[in-house]
Amino acid sequence: MAAQDVQTEALSRKRVIADVMLLLVAVVWGFAFVVQRLAAAEVGLFTFNGVRFLLGALALTPLLLLKRRVGGAGPVRTAEPKERARTRLGLLAAGVLLMLGAAFQQAGLKFTSAGNAGFITGLYVVLIPVFLAIGWRRAPKGITWLAAALAATGLFLLSTGGRMQINRGDLLELIGAVFWALHVILIGWMVERMEVLKFAAGQYLVCGLISLALGLLIESQDLSVLLDNWRLVAYTGLISVGLGYTLQAAGQRYAPPADAAIILSMEAVFAAFSGWIFIQERLGPVQIAGSGIMLLGMLLAQSDVIIGNRNGRPAER
Numbered sequence: 505m506a507a508q509d510v511q512t513e514a515l516s517r518k519r520v521i522a523d524v525m526l527l528l529v530a531v532v533w534g535f536a537f538v539v540q541r542l543a544a545a546e547v548g549l550f551t552f553n554g555v556r557f558l559l560g561a562l563a564l565t566p567l568l569l570l571k572r573r574v575g576g577a578g579p580v581r582t583a584e585p586k587e588r589a590r591t592r593l594g595l596l597a598a599g600v601l602l603m604l605g606a607a608f609q610q611a612g613l614k615f616t617s618a619g620n621a622g623f624i625t626g627l628y629v630v631l632i633p634v635f636l637a638i639g640w641r642r643a644p645k646g647i648t649w650l651a652a653a654l655a656a657t658g659l660f661l662l663s664t665g666g667r668m669q670i671n672r673g674d675l676l677e678l679i680g681a682v683f684w685a686l687h688v689i690l691i692g693w694m695v696e697r698m699e700v701l702k703f704a705a706g707q708y709l710v711c712g713l714i715s716l717a718l719g720l721l722i723e724s725q726d727l728s729v730l731l732d733n734w735r736l737v738a739y740t741g742l743i744s745v746g747l748g749y750t751l752q753a754a755g756q757r758y759a760p761p762a763d764a765a766i767i768l769s770m771e772a773v774f775a776a777f778s779g780w781i782f783i784q785e786r787l788g789p790v791q792i793a794g795s796g797i798m799l800l801g802m803l804l805a806q807s808d809v810i811i812g813n814r815n816g817r818p819a820e821r
Contacts, residue, residue, distance in 0.1 A: 518758045525755035526767040529748050534774025536744035537622065538782050541613055543736045548723035549610040553603070554716025555730060556737050560745030561708035568701055591697050598694055598703070599710020601687040602749075607715065608680030616673025622772045623663035624677035629655045629769040631685035647804055648766075654801030655769045661794030662772055662787075688756070688765055695757045704750040766801055773798055 543552050612621055630652050660666070694703055730737060756764050773795045776787055787795075 522755040522758035523767060525751045526759055526764055527770060529752045529755065530768050530770040531774050532743055532748040532751075533768070533771040534776075535778040536740055536748070537771070537775035538778050539736050539739050539744075540610060543733060543740070544610055544613040546733050547729055547736070548719055549607060549614075550715045551719035551723050551730070552737065552740075553606045553610060554712050554714075554719050556741035557602075557606075557708045557712035557715060557745055559712075559737065559741030560749065561705045561712060563742050563746035564701055564705040564708070564750065568705060571701060587697070591694070594690065594694050595698065595703060595706045596710055598687065598690050598707040600714070601683050601690060602707055603711040603714050605680050605683035605687055606711065608676050608683065612673040612676035612680060614673065616671055616677060620664060620674050621677050622775055623659045624674055625681050625684065626659040626663070626769045626772050627656065627678065627681040628685035628688065629659070629765045631681060632688055632765045635685055635689060651766050651801040651804035654804065655766045655798050658794040658796070658798030658801060659769060659772050661797065662776055662791045663794070665788060665790045685765070688768070691753055691756050692760070692764070695753050700750070700754045700757065704753050708745060708749070769801075770798060 609621070609625055612624075616624075633648060633652055698706075752764075752768070759767070776791060776795070780786055
């Protein structure tokens with residue numbers, strides 16, 4: 505086997521692993537959706553986000569210390585001062601985008617239904633290829649546009665049952681979707697320039713500190729409220745943030761941003777199932793059809809890998 509074939513096969517294998525990571529992220533975030541709904545009614549959004557993202561950063565600290573002790577180096581190190589400055593600026597921007605996306609999502613959950621919130625948040629699946637085409641002149645292949653359209657259609661059917669009424673919460677979720685799309689794109693750029701664990705912990709720290717500061721300034725949050733809802737904070741901090749966003753950053757090292765967004769949009773499927781399991785929200789025929797359409801969109805997004813493996817080599821990305 506030629507060296508180039510070995511290299512392309514290795515890249516294909518890494519991309520499959522990355523896809524599995526992102527699918528696991530969708531599971532974690534889907535189950536967290538119910539938890540965030542419960543928290544939105546009890547805890548101030550900035551205080552809630554601040555504590556859980558700082559908890560996520562704290563959860564990664566032992567891994568960072570262990571990695572430093574072992575002497576492991578990141579996959580990419582910046583040598584030029586200008587590049588290091590750009591990387592720091594990118595880390596700050598990622599934390600700010602994460603804070604904004606999380607804030608608008610949590611705020612929207614107070615005023616709109618879970619179905620509408622799931623669909624509108626999932627619009628970042630469509631926004632990402634649009635932003636890449638307009639702002640970065642990186643128009644994806646036609647199959648990606650089709651996959652994104654199918655995913656958006658499936659999200660609509662799954663989350664709304666084919667009916668949607670626009671209200672203040674819907675608009676907040678739509679603004680949040682813009683920030684989620686920009687965040688996914690920026691992660692794809694950052695993980696090529698910064699070690700994943702450092703990047704993940706850094707963006708959590710920025711997001712958590714800004715959110716908590718806003719919470720202290722704006723919200724009159726009683727500490728007892730946080731203590732009463734410690735299970736909600738712990739799950740979203742340790743699992744949704746600490747595990748979920750870290751796996752997202754690791755997965756996006758090898759998964760293109762548009763494909764990653766489509767896989768992550770499966771979050772809505774798992775959110776619907778978790779709602780059915782924990783709060784008895786049942787899926788009708790329209791919602792089940794939406795889940796199937798979303799799955800089709802995800803498979804189409806990975807069709808080049810599937811076809812490539814069948815032919816003995818991965819297709820060009």
